[in-house]
Amino acid sequence: xxxxxxxxxxxxxxxxxxxxxxxxxxxxxxxxxxxxxxxxxxxxxxxxxxxxxxxxxxxxxxxxxxxxxxxxxxxxxxxxxxxxxxxxxxxxxxxxxxxxxxxxxxxxxxxxxxxxxxxxxxxxxxxxxxxxxxxxxxxxxxxxxxxxxxxxxxxxxxxxxxxxxxxxxxxxxxxxxxxxxxxxxxxxxxxxxxxxxxxxxxxxxxxxxxxxxxxxxxxxxxxxxxxxxxxxxxxxxxxxxxxxxxxxxxxxxxxxxxxxxxxxxxxxxxxxxxxxxxxxxxxxxxxxxxxxxxxxxxxxxxxxxxxxxxxxxxxxxxxxxxxxxxxxxxxxxxxxxxxxxxxxxxxxxxxxxxxxxxxxxxxxxxxxxxxxxxxxx
Amino acid sequence: xxxxxxxxxxxxxxxxxxxxxxxxxxxxxxxxxxxxxxxxxxxxxxxxxxxxxxxxxxxxxxxxxxxxxxxxxxxxxxxxxxxxxxxxxxxxxxxxxxxxxxxxxxxxxxxxxxxxxxxxxxxxxxxxxxxxxxxxxxxxxxxxxxxxxxxxxxxxxxxxxxxxxxxxxxxxxxxxxxxxxxxxxxxxxxxxxxxxxxxxxxxxxxxxxxxxxxxxxxxxxxxxxxxxxxxxxxxxxxxxxxxxxxxxxxxxxxxxxxxxxxxxxxxxxxxxxxxxxxxxxxxxxxxxxxxxxxxxxxxxxxxxxxxxxxxxxxxxxxxxxxxxxxxxxxxxxxxxxxxxxxxxxxxx
Amino acid sequence: xxxxxxxxxxxxxxxxxxxxxxxxxxxxxxxxxxxxxxxxxxxxxxxxxxxxxxxxxxxxxxxxxxxxxxxxxxxxxxxxxxxxxxxxxxxxxxxxxxxxxxxxxxxxxxxxxxxxxxxxxxxxxxxxxxxxx
Numbered sequence: 001x002x003x004x005x006x007x008x009x010x011x012x013x014x015x016x017x018x019x020x021x022x023x024x025x026x027x028x029x030x031x032x033x034x035x036x037x038x039x040x041x042x043x044x045x046x047x048x049x050x051x052x053x054x055x056x057x058x059x060x061x062x063x064x065x066x067x068x069x070x071x072x073x074x075x076x077x078x079x080x081x082x083x084x085x086x087x088x089x090x091x092x093x094x095x096x097x098x099x100x101x102x103x104x105x106x107x108x109x110x111x112x113x114x115x116x117x118x119x120x121x122x123x124x125x126x127x128x129x130x131x132x133x134x135x136x137x138x139x140x141x142x143x144x145x146x147x148x149x150x151x152x153x154x155x156x157x158x159x160x161x162x163x164x165x166x167x168x169x170x171x172x173x174x175x176x177x178x179x180x181x182x183x184x185x186x187x188x189x190x191x192x193x194x195x196x197x198x199x200x201x202x203x204x205x206x207x208x209x210x211x212x213x214x215x216x217x218x219x220x221x222x223x224x225x226x227x228x229x230x231x232x233x234x235x236x237x238x239x240x241x242x243x244x245x246x247x248x249x250x251x252x253x254x255x256x257x258x259x260x261x262x263x264x265x266x267x268x269x270x271x272x273x274x275x276x277x278x279x280x281x282x283x284x285x286x287x288x289x290x291x292x293x294x295x296x297x298x299x300x301x302x303x304x305x306x307x308x309x310x311x312x313x314x315x316x317x318x319x320x321x322x323x324x325x326x327x328x329x330x331x332x333x334x335x336x337x338x339x340x341x342x343x344x345x346x347x348x349x350x351x352x353x354x355x356x357x358x359x360x361x362x363x364x365x366x367x368x369x370x371x372x373x374x375x376x377x
Numbered sequence: 378x379x380x381x382x383x384x385x386x387x388x389x390x391x392x393x394x395x396x397x398x399x400x401x402x403x404x405x406x407x408x409x410x411x412x413x414x415x416x417x418x419x420x421x422x423x424x425x426x427x428x429x430x431x432x433x434x435x436x437x438x439x440x441x442x443x444x445x446x447x448x449x450x451x452x453x454x455x456x457x458x459x460x461x462x463x464x465x466x467x468x469x470x471x472x473x474x475x476x477x478x479x480x481x482x483x484x485x486x487x488x489x490x491x492x493x494x495x496x497x498x499x500x501x502x503x504x505x506x507x508x509x510x511x512x513x514x515x516x517x518x519x520x521x522x523x524x525x526x527x528x529x530x531x532x533x534x535x536x537x538x539x540x541x542x543x544x545x546x547x548x549x550x551x552x553x554x555x556x557x558x559x560x561x562x563x564x565x566x567x568x569x570x571x572x573x574x575x576x577x578x579x580x581x582x583x584x585x586x587x588x589x590x591x592x593x594x595x596x597x598x599x600x601x602x603x604x605x606x607x608x609x610x611x612x613x614x615x616x617x618x619x620x621x622x623x624x625x626x627x628x629x630x631x632x633x634x635x636x637x638x639x640x641x642x643x644x645x646x647x648x649x650x651x652x653x654x655x656x657x658x659x660x661x662x663x664x665x666x667x668x669x670x671x672x673x674x675x676x677x678x679x680x681x682x683x684x685x686x687x688x689x690x691x692x693x694x695x696x697x698x699x700x701x702x703x704x705x706x707x708x709x710x711x712x713x714x715x716x717x718x719x720x721x722x723x724x725x
Numbered sequence: 726x727x728x729x730x731x732x733x734x735x736x737x738x739x740x741x742x743x744x745x746x747x748x749x750x751x752x753x754x755x756x757x758x759x760x761x762x763x764x765x766x767x768x769x770x771x772x773x774x775x776x777x778x779x780x781x782x783x784x785x786x787x788x789x790x791x792x793x794x795x796x797x798x799x800x801x802x803x804x805x806x807x808x809x810x811x812x813x814x815x816x817x818x819x820x821x822x823x824x825x826x827x828x829x830x831x832x833x834x835x836x837x838x839x840x841x842x843x844x845x846x847x848x849x850x851x852x853x854x855x856x857x858x
Contacts, residue, residue: 120790122787122788136738136848138788138795138800138836139812151780151802154825199784238812240811240812429845461845474833475740703855703856
């Protein structure tokens with residue numbers, strides 16, 4: 001296995017891009033990334049996407065995007081793992097280059113959620129869960145998180161404002177971020193006074209609906225950021241069959257393996273891009289990634305430790321909450337953002353002296369977890 | 378003509394179910410003005426309830442009380458005028474939900490408010506002929522009331538199920554005989570694609586309700602050689618409070634006799650569920666040896682009259698499950714707007 | 726939902742049928758080809774307990790497509806008395822009455838329908854246990 005580097009990254013701003021189609025967005029990001037990477041050729045194309053089938057009735061994205069980018073003859077395919085599609089696509093690309101089979105791969109994550117009505121988007125997101133017994137109850141992705149949020153508060157006596165702090169800090173970090181969907185501050189008070197989305201989760205604790213595309217070029221030689229490790233793990237698909245629903249076993253398994261491969265421990269990580277689809281998922285993630293003991297995540301966050309200048313900067317461009325969450329593309333955004341941090345190109349969002357960054361991308365109720373660790377070359 | 382079975386038939390289990398939502402008649406008056414019915418409130422099905430779900434609930438309670446293996450039920454008939462499917466029997470869904478499939482016959486009956494007791498007649502026949510071991514008859518409805526119509530004050534949701542088998546020491550009550558009195562009398566009807574029924578107002582009284590109930594009751598009592606004094610209890614179809622009280626008096630029954638089965642003041646007229654629930658409520662208090670007269674009425678029109686005698690097994694069988702009073706006591710008040718939503722009167 | 730897809734799950738949804746692992750004794754719901762806890766392939770059909778206790782709950786304010794008519798509704802994680810866990814709506818209860826530890830029992834309700842001409846889908850939901858007054 002040889003090292004893999006990131007030669008170029010590009011991100012489109014996240015928002016409601018009424019005039020741009022799935023193709024338009026993907027091409028915008030992909031062409032920019034290719035330009036930056038200055039590679040001679042691309043050996044494979046991986047497209048990360050979750051919702052194009054239910055929302056745009058579009059399958060076969062590999063061939064579609066290759067055609068849109070004028071790439072013919074090469075292998076191209078969609079990688080899908082619900083909201084973890086982005087991270088898993090990076091994993092696939094990484095192993096293809098590391099194996100020696102391909103020298104350079106283009107990974108594009110793209111999602112267009114504003115094309116559909118909110119209830120259609122909710123149904124599409126619920127496709128990450130079992131349709132016959134989980135989604136059949138009428139539960140939504142936020143609803144499942146709410147069950148964990150309540151359990152967490154009861155078991156660890158965590159306060160709503162401690163958990164909500166993650167969203168407030170994420171918003172702070174998005175200020176000045178050129179690609180963030182919500183680049184403005186939101187206070188904990190404002191968050192807790194927003195209407196309940198699914199009791200006890202408030203509306204402003206949930207990531208929004210947005211369109212966006214992010215692209216990376218992975219190579220065997222070019223680039224100043226190395227992928228130190230890329231792992232994926234799955235957990236029991238049914239929340240009802242997990243030993244402890246507050247432990248994200250997929251995160252534990254994938255991160256353990258990732259730290260091992262990268263030869264580091266959590267202490268060595270300088271910044272983390274968490275999967276805060278809802279605040280509670282971000283809190284549980286922090287704990288199962290090994291940064292904080294189980295049950296202490298909310299307190300750790302509310303004490304300000306996760307600010308850019310703090311002990312463990314988290315969601316440095318705003319995370320899923322403030323930067324945005326165009327689901328299938330999110331994992332690619334996370335990796336691109338860490339690359340920007342390590343290259344010193346993060347602008348107002350810069351974390352000083354960042355050497356090692358970790359991206360965590362989850363699918364469904366953390367049934368899939370993808371961990372990508374990047375290191376400055 | 379009295380319908381007498383070749384072999385004696387009894388009830389081995391029964392169960393009722395009434396949804397928990399209640400709409401006060403004063404609330405309806407608030408919206409439409411003027412109500413003279415002594416009914417206080419009526420039971421309203423939740424938005425995720427219908428005649429099928431109510432029938433399933435009753436069936437499950439009846440099986441619990443009967444303590445039988447549902448696979449031995451040979452027939453399931455559901456009497457209702459609010460079928461969720463015009464074509465596809467409630468009976469098959471109930472059969473599947475209680476685990477009686479596939480060795481079973483199932484279908485739906487329609488005869489307005491006496492559809493449930495129609496099902497009784499069929500079950501009694503199947504059982505006494507030896508064709509099936511157990512037969513279940515269910516009367517369940519979530520009938521619709523036209524807004525502002527006088528019937529809107531009374532139309533309600535609920536049901537009860539009865540499991541019939543050959544009389545034995547295990548049966549809770551046995552049947553002495555039944556009598557059906559049917560004519561073509563268009564007092565109340567609903568055409569195929571209409572949401573609400575129409576009725577003949579005062580025409581639904583003497584020529585309809587009273588004529589058929591009295592015809593069936595007198596016919597049965599004459600053939601069995603009984604008078605009102607031989608019956609401890611009587612259950613009459615209860616579309617409102619006035620009618621059953623009046624017909625009881627005319628037939629010579631006291632208020633005490635009809636009281637246990639008179640649930641309409643608390644839950645309204647549950648249509649095909651009305652007489653069956655009345656019988657269930659009476660069985661909840663009756664003692665071994667008590668004779669009960671049951672006379673249903675269905676618009677269109679007709680009445681089925683039954684004479685049941687309570688057996689010793691009622692003492693053991695009765696406490697096996699919830700009495701009707703448990704469902705009457707379980708209430709949540711809703712207002713007219715929530716009622717309109719629950720009953721699908723507001724189109725999304 | 727297509728009629729065949731709905732029909733396939735009827736027994737399990739209507740009667741709370743699951744499976745019992747003959748190796749480790751776990752109750753498996755929904756049914757599987759092998760036990761999710763020990764991997765054993767010898768599973769026997771069994772009926773789940775119809776009563777249980779609420780472990781956690783929420784209220785769905787913004788439902789997915791098809792459930793708009795029923796919103797808002799309560800969803801709960803329930804631990805059944807036989808040890809199995811199940812995710813289900815809880816009905817006949819106001820959100821203010823919901824609490825961890827509430828005793829509930831299974832009931833049979835409409836889940837959704839395919840417009841005014843498609844099939845009606847039924848299934849289990851739970852409600853606070855009805856007691857004698």
